[in-house]
Amino acid sequence: MKKLMVSGALALALSGVAMAEESGGFVGVDLGVSNSVMNMDAGALGDTIGLNAKAASVGNFRYGLMGGYKWFFTESFGLRAYLQVNNGANQIPAGLNLHETINTLNVMANVDALYNFxxxxxxxxxxxxxxxxxxxxxxxxxxxxIVDGGLKDPSGFDMGINFGVRTIFAKHHGIEFLNRFGVIGASATTSESGMDVKMSILQPYAFGVRYTYNF
Structure with a gap:
């Protein structure tokens, strides 16, 4: 009888583990810090006439919303897909004690692999x-x-790598510590007087914290 009770308790515990996180939808909000690197490249002629330039911002505040769906295939491994919109501003040095503002609105699709330890x-x-x-x-x-000066708007495709730590508590609430490293930034090339001028803006890093509600 005692063995039967122990076996039943063990089975119940294991079933609880398996049900710890289930597939379902989720929404969230995030706060973080990011930076931007702006680069203007007109080749060798750009070096000669002083047109080429590169400037990086320090970390600046960002905020956003996200929502999507997660699938758990085992008690430890899963996958999630979600849309994310975030906004923020970066201050780019533009001379002695001067800064120019770059505001960035990101509209991103994300796919993450999940592992619960x-x-x-x-x-x-x-x-x-x-x-x-x-x-x-x-x-x-x-x-x-930049646009008023005759160059193209440097908005466009952006790609990065996500990674971080996530927790779920009380079944529905989650806290995540997130990182994103940019690998491809938006860019645009303008032809001016036989010279190609490429403007690009890369978002090298972003990190922060996120709250999620899991349905």
Whole structure:
């Protein structure tokens, strides 16, 4: 009888682990810090006439919303897909004690692999890693100056790598510590007087914290 009770308790515990995190939809909000690197390249002639330039911002505040769906194939491994929209501003040095503003609105699709290294009936903890790709809309003072000067708007395709730590508690609530490394930034090339001028804006890193509600 005692063996039967122990076996039943063990089975119940294992079933609780398996049900620790289930497939379902989720929404979230995030706050973080990111930076931008702006590059203007007109080749060898650009070096001669002083047109080539590169400037990087320090970390600046960002905020956003996200929502999607996750699938768990085992008690430890899963996959999620979600849309993410975030916005923020970066200050690019433009001379002694001067800065220009680049505002960036990111509209991104993300796919992350999920791994839970801890699970109980009501909580779990694990890692995530995946890809982020979409459209970066750059606007603000310095972008306006670029367009007014005859160059193309440097908004466009942007791609990065996601990774971080995630937790679930009380079954529905989640906290994540996230990182994103940019690998491809938006760019545009303008032909001026037989010279090609390429403007690009890369978002090398972003990190922050995210709250999720899991349905």
């Amino acid at each position: 801890y699970a109980s009936e009501a909580s779990s903890a694990g890692l995530f890693a995946g890809l982020s790709f979409g459209y970066a809309i750059h606007y603000g003072g310095i972008v306006k100056d």
